[in-house]
Amino acid sequence: MTIVQFLIVGTALFSLGLYGVITRKNAVLVLVSVELMLAAVNINMVTFDVYLGDTLHQGQIFSLFIIALAAAEVGIGIAIILMIYRNRQSADVDELNLMKG
Amino acid sequence: MTVSISEFFRETANWAFLVIAVPTLYAGWRTVTSNNIVRAVLYLVVSLGGTAALFFMLGAEFVGWTVVLVYIGAVIILFLIGIMITRAPLGVEADLSHDRSVKAPAALLSTVMFGVVTWALLDAFSNEAIAPFDSTSTTELGLLIFDRFVIPFEVVSFVLLAALIGGIALARMDSEAPE
Structure with a gap:
């Protein structure tokens, strides 16, 4: 096993997440795509941690922190989407154009 | 290669x-x-x-x-x-994505x-x-989190707590705020 095969899977997942963030209309699905990107970053972190044989395991500990922050981000993100839905009766990111000049 | x-x-x-x-x-x-x-x-x-x-x-x-x-x-x-x-x-x-x-x-x-x-x-x-x-030994990882990385761990815990309280506060807020 080489590390490059894991890194390529991580890159592919990140690119898919990027595609999803740009193309999705529904705000919940944009958050789903962001989760995909965060999972890809975790693969990168853990792969390099194992490859470098770090005695402090900083890659794995960082990926645990990323998982915790992703959970916080989803919680607050869903709450914000809920507020937007209550005010505008829609979770479509295209209709959130109040700040457009 | x-x-x-x-x-x-x-x-x-x-x-x-x-x-x-x-x-x-x-x-x-x-x-x-x-x-x-x-x-x-x-x-x-x-x-x-x-x-x-x-x-x-x-x-x-x-x-x-x-x-x-x-x-x-x-x-x-x-x-x-x-x-x-x-x-x-x-x-x-349903039409969930943008067009071409x-x-x-x-x-x-x-x-x-x-x-x-x-x-x-x-x-x-x-x-x-x-x-x-x-x-990787989980014991080793746990000892590292609660020894070397204890301050970042506490900071992350606090962020999670703040985010969850903020989420509850946002979700409970009524659309017409009381005067």
Whole structure:
């Protein structure tokens, strides 16, 4: 096993997440795509941690922190989407154009 | 590139890797393209499960189980609740993505990014081998978190607490604020 095969899977997942963030209309699905990107970053972190044989395991500990922050981000993100839905009766990111000049 | 294709398939662990990686990527693709909103979220479960399996292959067992518990157990439920509360079209094919004028540049951008990063990775790390299933001790990881990384750990705990309280406060707020 080489590390490059894991890194390529991580890159592919990140690119898919990027595609999803740009193309999705529904705000919940944009958050789903962001989760995909965060999972890809975790693969990168853990792969390099194992490859470098770090005695402090900083890659794995960082990926645990990323998982915790992703959970916080989803919680607050869903709450914000809920507020937007209550005010505008829609979770479509295209209709959130109040700040457009 | 010195690692040839035939050499890749001679190793048994690489077959296990392919069995995990191909469904992971397919599920990721369906997550961002599916026109059924609940299916898109359920494909994310498959994709994150594949990620956890890759962590097990790398020997990061604690991170793998954390992904299973936190992502698949909690985050997916939050997504499903978010979908149902915002009355998204459930169980039907709906128009969930932008049309071709957005899709084409997005596909170009992500393909170019994938190509450039893959080329750089192959150039730099093409034959750096690691041992499969060489597991990291969870005891060691726990001791490190509560010794060397205790302050970042507390900061993350506080961020999580603040985010959850903020989420509850936002979700409970009535649309007409009292005068």
